[in-house]
Amino acid sequence: MTFKAADPDFESRIRASFARQGVMRLIGASIVRVEPGAVDIELPFREDLTQQHGYFHAGISSTIADSAGGYAAYTLFPASSSVLTVEFKINLVAPAEGEKLVARGRVKKAGRTLTVCELEVAAVKDGRERACAYGLQTMMRIDAMADGRPAG
Amino acid sequence: MTFKAADPDFESRIRASFARQGVMRLIGASIVRVEPGAVDIELPFREDLTQQHGYFHAGISSTIADSAGGYAAYTLFPASSSVLTVEFKINLVAPAEGEKLVARGRVKKAGRTLTVCELEVAAVKDGRERACAYGLQTMMRIDAMADGRPAG
Amino acid sequence: MTFKAADPDFESRIRASFARQGVMRLIGASIVRVEPGAVDIELPFREDLTQQHGYFHAGISSTIADSAGGYAAYTLFPASSSVLTVEFKINLVAPAEGEKLVARGRVKKAGRTLTVCELEVAAVKDGRERACAYGLQTMMRIDAMADGRPAG
Amino acid sequence: MTFKAADPDFESRIRASFARQGVMRLIGASIVRVEPGAVDIELPFREDLTQQHGYFHAGISSTIADSAGGYAAYTLFPASSSVLTVEFKINLVAPAEGEKLVARGRVKKAGRTLTVCELEVAAVKDGRERACAYGLQTMMRIDAMADGRPAG
Numbered sequence: 256m257t258f259k260a261a262d263p264d265f266e267s268r269i270r271a272s273f274a275r276q277g278v279m280r281l282i283g284a285s286i287v288r289v290e291p292g293a294v295d296i297e298l299p300f301r302e303d304l305t306q307q308h309g310y311f312h313a314g315i316s317s318t319i320a321d322s323a324g325g326y327a328a329y330t331l332f333p334a335s336s337s338v339l340t341v342e343f344k345i346n347l348v349a350p351a352e353g354e355k356l357v358a359r360g361r362v363k364k365a366g367r368t369l370t371v372c373e374l375e376v377a378a379v380k381d382g383r384e385r386a387c388a389y390g391l392q393t394m395m396r397i398d399a400m401a402d403g404r405p406a407g
Numbered sequence: 408m409t410f411k412a413a414d415p416d417f418e419s420r421i422r423a424s425f426a427r428q429g430v431m432r433l434i435g436a437s438i439v440r441v442e443p444g445a446v447d448i449e450l451p452f453r454e455d456l457t458q459q460h461g462y463f464h465a466g467i468s469s470t471i472a473d474s475a476g477g478y479a480a481y482t483l484f485p486a487s488s489s490v491l492t493v494e495f496k497i498n499l500v501a502p503a504e505g506e507k508l509v510a511r512g513r514v515k516k517a518g519r520t521l522t523v524c525e526l527e528v529a530a531v532k533d534g535r536e537r538a539c540a541y542g543l544q545t546m547m548r549i550d551a552m553a554d555g556r557p558a559g
Numbered sequence: 560m561t562f563k564a565a566d567p568d569f570e571s572r573i574r575a576s577f578a579r580q581g582v583m584r585l586i587g588a589s590i591v592r593v594e595p596g597a598v599d600i601e602l603p604f605r606e607d608l609t610q611q612h613g614y615f616h617a618g619i620s621s622t623i624a625d626s627a628g629g630y631a632a633y634t635l636f637p638a639s640s641s642v643l644t645v646e647f648k649i650n651l652v653a654p655a656e657g658e659k660l661v662a663r664g665r666v667k668k669a670g671r672t673l674t675v676c677e678l679e680v681a682a683v684k685d686g687r688e689r690a691c692a693y694g695l696q697t698m699m700r701i702d703a704m705a706d707g708r709p710a711g
Numbered sequence: 712m713t714f715k716a717a718d719p720d721f722e723s724r725i726r727a728s729f730a731r732q733g734v735m736r737l738i739g740a741s742i743v744r745v746e747p748g749a750v751d752i753e754l755p756f757r758e759d760l761t762q763q764h765g766y767f768h769a770g771i772s773s774t775i776a777d778s779a780g781g782y783a784a785y786t787l788f789p790a791s792s793s794v795l796t797v798e799f800k801i802n803l804v805a806p807a808e809g810e811k812l813v814a815r816g817r818v819k820k821a822g823r824t825l826t827v828c829e830l831e832v833a834a835v836k837d838g839r840e841r842a843c844a845y846g847l848q849t850m851m852r853i854d855a856m857a858d859g860r861p862a863g
Contacts, residue, residue, distance in 0.1 A: 278455060302429050304433065305428065307554055312428060312474075314470020320466075322464075342695075344495070345494060347494060348819070363804070368699075391847050496648040500668035500675050515690075541667055543694070543798075580762050581758050581760060585738075586737075607733040609732065609734060610778075611732050617774075617799075618773050619774065622774065624770075625769050
C-alpha cells in the first residue's frame with residue numbers, strides 16, 4: 256500500500272516524538288526508517304532484555320513493535336494531533352534470538368479516528384533474518400492533544 | 408477459579424525463573440504474588456519507562472502483563488517443563504499513569520498443551536488503583552525443555 | 560462492574576436493533592438478558608451450525624459473542640447513536656458441544672468513543688455449563704448515524 | 712511464502728472437510744481456492760446474513776475467515792491429522808457491504824503443533840474489491856484425531 260503524508264514535516268515530527276520515549280533509550284532502540292505509513296525500529300541484543308531462556312523477552316519485541324506501528328500511523332496524522340495505542344495482538348512464532356531485532360509497522364487502513372497497522376518483528380542471527388512475531392494493532396488519533404509531555 | 412499446582416515447589420521454581428529474566432531487573436519489576444494459577448508483578452514508575460507523553464509505555468505494560476500471565480500458567484506445569492508465550496492481545500483502556508503498575512495474570516483454562524490467561528494491568532496513582540489494560544494470552548507448555556538458559 | 564444507562568429506553572432499543580440482525584434469525588439466536596453493560600444471547604444447537612466435527616463452528620460462537628458484546632456496549636450509548644465493532648479476539652478453549660450456547664458480553668471500560676467488552680461463550684451439555692470461549696472486543700460509538708438500516 | 716503440502720491429496724481432503732461444515736451450507740459459502748498454505752472462501756450477499764445496518768454481520772465475516780485460515784493450515788498437515796482453531800483476532804476496517812465477500816487465509820508460519828495464519832476479508836461491491844477485515848489466527852494440529860464427525 257502507498258500512502259501520502261498530509262504533514263510535510265512528518266519525519267522530524269516522528270523522530271522528535273520517538274526521542275521523547277524514555278523507554279527506547281533505556282533498551283537501546285533506534286528508529287531506522289520513517290516513510291508515510293511505514294516505520295522500522297532496530298534493537299541490538301543485550302543480556303538485560305531477555306526472558307528466562309536468554310532470548311529477547313516477548314514484551315520487548317512487543318515494545319518496539321508497538322512503537323513501530325504507532326509511529327507508522329502517526330506519519331499520516333496532522334501535525335497538531337497525537338497518537339495512542341488502542342490495542343494490539345501479537346503472535347510469537349519463533350524464538351527472538353540473535354544479534355538484533357527489527358520491528359516493522361505498516362499501516363493497513365488509515366481511518367479518520369482509527370488506523371490499523373500490521374506488525375512484524377524479525378530476529379537477525381549471524382546476519383540472517385527470520386520472522387519471530389506477527390501482530391495487528393489499532394491506533395487512535397487524538398486531535399485535542401499535542402504530542403509531547405505536558406509541561407510541569 | 409481455583410487451581411492446584413502439581414509441583415509442590417512451584418513458587419520457588421517461578422521465582423527462580425523470574426530472576427533469570429534480565430529485562431525484569433532492567434525495568435525494576437518484582438514478583439509480588441505467586442499462587443496456583445495467579446501471579447502479580449509490580450513495577451514502580453521511572454522516567455526511562457515512558458512513552459512520549461510521560462506515561463508508562465504500552466510495551467512496558469505488556470512486558471509485565473506477559474510475564475504475569477506466563478508465570479501464572481507456569482505455576483500449574485510440572486517441574487520438568489518450560490513455558491513459552493504463543494500470543495497475547497492487550498487493550499490499553501486508560502493512560503498508564505501513576506507511581507506504579509500492577510500486572511495480574513490469571514489462568515482461565517489450563518490445558519495439556521495450551522493454557523489461556525486473563526491479563527489485567529492497573530495503575531496506582533496517589534494510592535488509588537485504576538485498570539489501564541486488559542488482555543488475553545495463550546501459553547504453551549514445552550515438555551522437552553527445562554527452564555533456564557541453556558549452558559554455554 | 561456496575562453501569563448506569565443514559566438512555567432509559569435502552570432495553571427496547573437493543574431488542575429492536577437485535578431484531579434487525581438478519582443473521583440472528585437465520586441461526587436461531589435470541590437475546591435473553593439486557594442490562595446496563597451486560598447482554599446475553601442464547602443459541603440452541605442445530606446441525607447446520609456446525610464445523611466438520613459436528614460441534615458449533617467457531618465463527619458461530621464468535622457471531623453471538625460479537626453481538627452480545629456489541630449490544631452490551633450499546634446499552635450505555637445515547638439513543639441517537641449507533642455501534643460498530645472495531646475488532647475482537649477470541650480464544651476457543653473447549654469444543655462448543657452441547658444443546659445450546661450462551662454468549663455473554665460485559666462492558667469492562669466505557670469510553671466516549673471506544674468501549675471495551677469481555678466476551679464469554681459457554682456450552683450447555685446435558686444441562687451443565689462449560690466455558691468454551693473467552694474474548695476481548697473493542698466497540699465504537701458512532702454519533703452521526705442512527706441505528707437501523709438506511710432507507711432505500 | 713511458498714509451502715509444500717506433505718499430503719498429495721490435500722485438496723480433496725480439504726474439500727471433503729469443508730463439505731462437512733454444516734454452517735457453510737447454511738450461509739451459502741463455497742471454497743474457491745485450495746493451494747498449499749492458501750485457501751479462499753466466497754460468500755454471496757443475503758439479507759439473512761446481516762447485522763442491523765444491512766451489511767454482512769462481523770460474525771459472518773469471521774466465520775468464513777476462520778474457515779479460510781483453518782483450511783489453509785490444514786493443507787499442510789498430514790492426512791491422518793485434524794485441525795482446531797486455538798484463537799483468532801479480527802479488525803473490521805470497513806463495512807462488509809457488497810454483493811459478496813471473499814475470505815483469504817494464508818499460512819505465515821507452519822509449526823509442528825501450531826500454525827499461524829493471516830486472514831483477510833474483502834467485500835466486492837459493483838465488481839470492485841475492498842478490504843473490510845484483517846485478522847491473525849492460531850491453528851492447532853491434532854494428531855490423535857481423524858477429521859470428520861465421530862460416528863454415532
